[in-house]
Amino acid sequence: MADHYEVLGVEKTATTDEIKKAYRKLARELHPDVNPTPDASERFKDVTHAYDVLSDATQRQQYDQGGSQGFGGAQGFGGFSDIFETFFGGNAGGGGSGAAPRSRKERGGDALLRVEVELDEVVFGTKREMEINTAVLCETCDGSCCAPGTRPVVCDICHGSGQIQRAVRSLLGNIMTSSPCGTCRGFGTVIPNPCPTCAGQGRVRATRKMKVDIPAGVDTGLRLQLQGQGEVGPAGGPNGDLFLEIKVRHHDIFSRNGDDILATVEVPMVDAILGTKVTLTSLDGDVPLDIKAGTQSAEVITVKDRGITKLRGTGRGDLKIGIQVVTPTKLNGKEREIVENFGKVYSAPPPYFAQFQQGLFAKLRDRFLNV
Ligand SMILES: [Zn+2]
Ligand SMILES: [Zn+2]
Numbered sequence: 001m002a003d004h005y006e007v008l009g010v011e012k013t014a015t016t017d018e019i020k021k022a023y024r025k026l027a028r029e030l031h032p033d034v035n036p037t038p039d040a041s042e043r044f045k046d047v048t049h050a051y052d053v054l055s056d057a058t059q060r061q062q063y064d065q066g067g068s069q070g071f072g073g074a075q076g077f078g079g080f081s082d083i084f085e086t087f088f089g090g091n092a093g094g095g096g097s098g099a100a101p102r103s104r105k106e107r108g109g110d111a112l113l114r115v116e117v118e119l120d121e122v123v124f125g126t127k128r129e130m131e132i133n134t135a136v137l138c139e140t141c142d143g144s145c146c147a148p149g150t151r152p153v154v155c156d157i158c159h160g161s162g163q164i165q166r167a168v169r170s171l172l173g174n175i176m177t178s179s180p181c182g183t184c185r186g187f188g189t190v191i192p193n194p195c196p197t198c199a200g201q202g203r204v205r206a207t208r209k210m211k212v213d214i215p216a217g218v219d220t221g222l223r224l225q226l227q228g229q230g231e232v233g234p235a236g237g238p239n240g241d242l243f244l245e246i247k248v249r250h251h252d253i254f255s256r257n258g259d260d261i262l263a264t265v266e267v268p269m270v271d272a273i274l275g276t277k278v279t280l281t282s283l284d285g286d287v288p289l290d291i292k293a294g295t296q297s298a299e300v301i302t303v304k305d306r307g308i309t310k311l312r313g314t315g316r317g318d319l320k321i322g323i324q325v326v327t328p329t330k331l332n333g334k335e336r337e338i339v340e341n342f343g344k345v346y347s348a349p350p351p352y353f354a355q356f357q358q359g360l361f362a363k364l365r366d367r368f369l370n371v
Contacts, residue, residue: 004050004063012064016055020159023051027160032103033152033189045100048161056165056176101162101188102180104145104202108135108231108240112223115244117214119251120283123261123308125216132210132242135203135231141195143202143236152189157181162188202235217259217311218246254283259308259317264324265301267291272325282306282319289321297325 005012008022029035030044053059111134117126137143146152154160158181167174180186194200210229218224223243230240248256255262261283267276275293279286287303300322307317331339 002046004054007046007050008054014054016057019051019054023047023055024154024159027188028154031152031154031160031188032101033187034154041100044160048100051159052161052165059176101158101160101184102186103237104187104235105143105237106233106235107238108203108233110240110243111230112243112245114247115212115214116247116249117218118249119254119256119261121214122216122218122248122256123283125218125309126214128212128214130210130212132208134206134208136206136208137232137236138195138198138202138204140197141202143232145195145198145200145202145235146191147193147195150191150193152187152191155181155184155188155190157183158188160188162186203232212244214244214246215311216309218248219256219311220246220248222246222311256308257320259310261307261317261319262322263319264322265289266324266326267295268326269328272296272323287319291323295323295325297323299323 005014008014008019008026010018010022014022026047027044030040030047032041032044035041035044053063111132113130113132115128115130117128138145140148144151155162158164162181162184163178163186164181165176165178168177169175181188184190191200195202198204212226214224223245226242226244228239229242232239253263263282265280271291272295273293275295276291278289278291280289281287284306287306289301289303291301300320303319303321305316306319309316328335
C-alpha cells in the first residue's frame with residue numbers, strides 16, 4: 001500500500017489545508033464520472049482513502065505512528081472509520097464503502113413479455129416480431145446525463161467522496177461514521193446542466209421492435225431468457241435481461257404429452273373389423289396410417305418421430321394415435337338384416353366380466369387424461 005502522503009503528493013509536514021487542496025485537485029482529475037478509466041477509479045479510491053485518514057487529526061496521528069494499534073498496522077486499515085466499517089459490513093451509518101462514491105451507472109431492470117404460440121409452431125419452432133416498451137440509451141447525451149458540451153463537476157460538499165463523515169458519541173467513545181452526501185446523493189459529482197432530452201437520467205422510454213426466435217419444443221410456463229435485451233440502466237448502465245414467458249394455445253384436435261403429440265382417430269366399425277389404410281393430415285403434413293384388421297377401441301398406434309422437436313437434445317417425440325371404434329347408431333332395414341344374419345353365423349360369447357387388463361386402462365388414461 002502506497003504511502004498516504006505520496007498518494008496525495010504532499011509533504012509529511014503538510015497542513016490540513018494543503019492536504020485538502022491536494023485532494024480536491026486530484027479528485028477533479030480522477031473522479032469516475034470525469035475520468036472513466038479503471039486506472040483512474042483505483043487511484044481515486046486510494047486518494048480518497050488517504051484523504052480520509054490524513055484529514056482527521058486522530059487518524060493522522062495514528063498513521064504517523066505506524067498504524068492502528070492491535071489491528072496489524074497500517075495494512076488495509078488506515079483509520080478508525082475503516083475499522084468500524086470492517087466490523088459493520090462496510091456500511092457504517094447506512095452509507096457506501098466510505099472510499100468510493102456511488103456510480104450513476106446501474107444495471108437496467110429485467111423485463112417480462114408473454115407470448116402465445118400455436119401448437120403447430122411448437123413442432124419446429126417459430127419467429128415472432130415483437131414490440132416492447134422499454135428504456136433505451138438517451139441519444140442526446142449518450143448516457144452521460146449531461147447537456148451536450150457539459151460535464152459533471154465534483155461535489156463541493158463531500159469533495160467527490162460521496163460520503164459525509166461525522167463523529168458520533170457512543171459507549172466506545174467517538175466513532176467516525178459516514179453517510180451518503182445529501183447534495184450529490186452519494187455520486188460524488190453533481191450535474192449542473194442535465195440533459196434536456198432525458199432529464200438527466202441517461203435513458204429514455206421507447207418502443208423497441210425486435211425479432212425473436214422461439215425454439216421448437218417450448219411449453220406453457222417456460223421462460224426464455226434473452227440476455228441484455230431488457231432495459232438499459234440509469235446513466236447508460238448495462239442492460240437487464242428480457243424474459244419471454246410462453247403460452248401454448250389450446251388445439252382442438254392435437255394435444256401434447258412432453259414431446260409426444262396425442263390425437264384420437266375415429267374408425268368405423270367395418271374398417272376396424274376388416275382393416276384399412278388411410279392418410280391423415282397431422283400438424284406437419286400427411287401421416288399414412290395402417291389400421292389392422294381386428295383393431296380394438298383404446299388401442300394406440302405410435303407413429304415414430306412425428307411429435308415435437310425436442311427443446312433439449314436431438315430428435316423428435318412421437319405421434320400417438322388413440323383409436324376409437326365407432327359403432328353405428330342408426331341402421332336402415334337392409335343394414336340391420338345383414339348384421340342380424342352376421343350375428344347368426346358369428347360365434348361369440350355373450351357379454352361377461354373379462355380378466356382385468358391393466359394395459360387397457362393405462363392406454364385409456366394415456367389418451368384421456370392428457371387431452
Ligand atoms: Zn440524455
Ligand atoms: Zn457530495
